[in-house]
Amino acid sequence: xxxxxxxxxxxxxxxxxxxxxxxxxxxxxxxxxxxxxxxxxxxxxxxxxxxxxxxxxxxxxxxxxxxxxxxxxxxxxxxxxxxxxxxxxxxxxxxxxxxxxxxxxxxxxxxxxxxxxxxxxxxxxxxxxxxxxxxxxxxxxxxxxxxxxxxxxxxxxxxxxxxxxxxxxxxxxxxxxxxxxxxxxxxxxxxxxxxxxxxxxxxxxxxxxxxxxxxxxxxxxxxxxxx
Amino acid sequence: xxxxxxxxxxxxxxxxxxxxxxxxxxxxxxxxxxxxxxxxxxxxxxxxxxxxxxxxxxxxxxxxxxxxxxxxxxxxxxxxxxxxxxxxxxxxxxxxxxxxxxxxxxxxxxxxxxxxxxxxxxxxxxxxxxxxxxxxxxxxxxxxxxxxxxxxxxxxxxxxxxxxxxxxxxxxxxxxxxxxxxxxxxxxxxxxxxxxxxxxxxxxxxxxxxxxxxxxxxxxxxxxxxx
DNA sequence: CTTAATTGCGTAAATTTTACGCAATGTTTT
DNA sequence: AAAACATTGCGTAAAATTTACGCAATTAAG
Numbered sequence: 001x002x003x004x005x006x007x008x009x010x011x012x013x014x015x016x017x018x019x020x021x022x023x024x025x026x027x028x029x030x031x032x033x034x035x036x037x038x039x040x041x042x043x044x045x046x047x048x049x050x051x052x053x054x055x056x057x058x059x060x061x062x063x064x065x066x067x068x069x070x071x072x073x074x075x076x077x078x079x080x081x082x083x084x085x086x087x088x089x090x091x092x093x094x095x096x097x098x099x100x101x102x103x104x105x106x107x108x109x110x111x112x113x114x115x116x117x118x119x120x121x122x123x124x125x126x127x128x129x130x131x132x133x134x135x136x137x138x139x140x141x142x143x144x145x146x147x148x149x150x151x152x153x154x155x156x157x158x159x160x161x162x163x164x165x166x167x168x169x170x171x172x173x174x175x176x177x178x179x180x181x182x183x184x185x186x187x188x189x190x191x192x193x194x195x196x197x198x199x200x201x202x203x204x205x206x207x208x209x210x211x212x213x214x215x216x217x218x219x220x221x222x223x224x225x226x227x
Numbered sequence: 228x229x230x231x232x233x234x235x236x237x238x239x240x241x242x243x244x245x246x247x248x249x250x251x252x253x254x255x256x257x258x259x260x261x262x263x264x265x266x267x268x269x270x271x272x273x274x275x276x277x278x279x280x281x282x283x284x285x286x287x288x289x290x291x292x293x294x295x296x297x298x299x300x301x302x303x304x305x306x307x308x309x310x311x312x313x314x315x316x317x318x319x320x321x322x323x324x325x326x327x328x329x330x331x332x333x334x335x336x337x338x339x340x341x342x343x344x345x346x347x348x349x350x351x352x353x354x355x356x357x358x359x360x361x362x363x364x365x366x367x368x369x370x371x372x373x374x375x376x377x378x379x380x381x382x383x384x385x386x387x388x389x390x391x392x393x394x395x396x397x398x399x400x401x402x403x404x405x406x407x408x409x410x411x412x413x414x415x416x417x418x419x420x421x422x423x424x425x426x427x428x429x430x431x432x433x434x435x436x437x438x439x440x441x442x443x444x445x446x447x448x449x450x451x452x453x454x
Numbered sequence: 455c456t457t458a459a460t461t462g463c464g465t466a467a468a469t470t471t472t473a474c475g476c477a478a479t480g481t482t483t484t
Numbered sequence: 485a486a487a488a489c490a491t492t493g494c495g496t497a498a499a500a501t502t503t504a505c506g507c508a509a510t511t512a513a514g
Binding site: 403405406410431453 | 502503504505506510511
């Protein structure tokens with residue numbers, strides 16, 4: 001017990017809700033806890049913050065250590081401070097969500113079990129992680145109106161249908177294919193590679209990519225993504 | 228130094244950006260610091276979290292103690308964790324913004340100086356509070372698209388022009404008076420009191436009030452406020 | 455008494471959203 | 485092999501919404 005203070009200090013952790021898209025549904029990556037408390041239950045990767053790192057650095061480190069992932073997009077969305085969150089001591093957690101391509105390899109250094117779960121099939125989680133998940137989804141849905149975060153969940157090249165399925169999965173709605181198509185092309189965020197891909201046993205489909213330059217221009221002029 | 232831990236713990240504080248509306252401009256409430264560090268500089272009310280209170284409870288307590296205010300609307304928007312935020316020790320702050328009516332009496336228990344500053348006339352602040360302020364404004368602007376938080380900044384009864392000035396101040400844009408009027412009435416969030424008020428040396432104007440029931444109904448059906 | 459502000463409506467034009475139509479291509483079924 | 489079905493790439497007309505103003509009434513100021 002070498003670290004002493006004049007006043008009580010809570011412990012501070014970060015937790016990271018990792019979203020991935022499997023082509024139809026939104027998934028979250030969970031880690032099976034190997035130690036008490038909540039041993040055997042599923043939880044988000046996360047852990048105690050170190051004195052020489054910021055919260056975001058901590059979240060990225062835990063993501064790497066526990067899930068073996070490097071996330072391109074990461075966003076802090078809420079800090080949870082309920083008194084009895086953790087039975088061991090007062091723990092305040094700064095929560096992030098990350099968007100990754102589901103195809104990426106998953107697996108932690110310490111061989112902890114990591115697994116993707118579709119959003120509508122998530123088991124009961126450890127701590128207050130159920131509440132954290134609900135809020136993460138709400139924030140993701142909110143954020144998608146201001147930034148084209150959907151693109152972070154897709155591979156560099158994707159078809160229009162994939163993109164539509166993604167937005168439908170995140171927002172929980174259905175779009176008319178042709179209207180979605182028109183709207184997306186008008187927005188000017190898409191680059192056409194000119195290439196096509198043969199869909200699984202179906203016909204040819206154009207491949208698009210997210211055009212970050214156009215996006216930055218749009219952002220300068222001020223805009224809002226509507227879906 | 229009676230509080231000892233096996234691992235180092237950062238200190239945790241809350242800070243509260245308090246917005247008020249003076250009829251033309253958006254203002255923030257600042258407290259002049261009476262002690263080092265940054266003695267004499269202006270800062271947001273805030274302080275260390277206690278072990279028996281949540282972050283929001285802490286923020287409300289500090290608001291009461293340092294500014295003498297009870298805020299109806301309060302929202303956590305970001306947690307700041309840069310390493311050198313505070314010269315004394317590692318301090319992580321959970322930041323909130325509050326919306327209050329500027330008319331409310333201002334003054335802390337400990338006779339600390341509290342003062343309203345228009346957003347475009349804010350002095351250099353203590354700690355990293357400049358950055359916190361910028362982010363608070365950004366969040367307020369974002370949030371106003373999803374919730375009618377503007378009403379929290381006005382008295383229970385207000386004229387259409389007051390409401391328009393408020394939205395213009397928050398979003399930094401100009402609206403056509405007649406279009407704003409039409410849009411607001413169509414939204415159905417307003418209750419008409421039937422009363423009128425004589426504007427300062429001008430003519431009569433209707434008084435409206437925010438109708439929370441209509442708002443809750445709207446929210447159920449899913450909606451978005453557009454301005 | 456004229457000018458300038460400010461308030462309460464209303465309305466036509468411009469723009470955006472929504473609802474479908476249709477041909478082409480390839481898979482699956484009969 | 486033919487028919488039925490699914491999927492993709494366009495378009496386009498109707499519906500709804502947003503935007504740009506018009507206009508009269510009232511009051512203060514010059």
